[in-house]
Amino acid sequence: MTRRLRGADGGWTLIELFVVLSIVVVLATLAMNQYRNSKTYAKEAALKSDLFLMRDAIDQYYADKGRYPESLQTLVSESYIRAVPRDPFTESSDTWITVPATPEPGSGSAAAGIYDVKSGSPDTAMDGSRHGDW
Numbered sequence: 588m589t590r591r592l593r594g595a596d597g598g599w600t601l602i603e604l605f606v607v608l609s610i611v612v613v614l615a616t617l618a619m620n621q622y623r624n625s626k627t628y629a630k631e632a633a634l635k636s637d638l639f640l641m642r643d644a645i646d647q648y649y650a651d652k653g654r655y656p657e658s659l660q661t662l663v664s665e666s667y668i669r670a671v672p673r674d675p676f677t678e679s680s681d682t683w684i685t686v687p688a689t690p691e692p693g694s695g696s697a698a699a700g701i702y703d704v705k706s707g708s709p710d711t712a713m714d715g716s717r718h719g720d721w
Contacts, residue, residue: 624713627713628713630675630676631675631712631713631718633675634674634676634708634718634721635721637672637674637675638705638706638721640668640672641659641662641668641671641672641683641704644662644667644668645662645701645702645703645704648661648662648665648667654700655688655699655700655701655702656700656701657700657701658685658701659671659683671683674706674707674708676706676708676710676718677706677707679707682706682707682708683704683705683707684704684705684706684707684719685701685703685704685705686702686703686705687699687700687701687702688701688702689702705720705721706718707719
């Protein structure tokens with residue numbers, strides 16, 4: 588029969604603690620990276636949704652009035668949207684870049700209105716494209 592020493596049976600060795608600690612650190616690092624990416628994915632989804640809704644409102648305005656709106660505030664004042672949404676990346680509703688429509692030939696109107704809207708963010712998306720190109 589073998590005899591055990593009195594203090595040897597209850598506790599962890601220093602090496603076991605280091606192994607467990609390193610595993611916890613690796614898992615925490617992976618979780619933080621995933622969390623950061625999920626925040627970016629959520630912002631990109633919100634940006635795509637906002638762009639879709641504003642473009643849809645521009646199209647509805649054109650279908651109703653036969654011309655494009657002069658500004659994004661026109662969509663708000665005419666009740667096509669409740670408010671100009673905030674760009675999730677620039678966190679401002681004033682940074683949207685509007686694309687003017689080309690005036691129709693033979694039209695006496697000099698103001699063509701807004702044809703499209705894009706994000707004013709200079710950042711690059713997760714897929715490698717620029718937010719301003721969407």
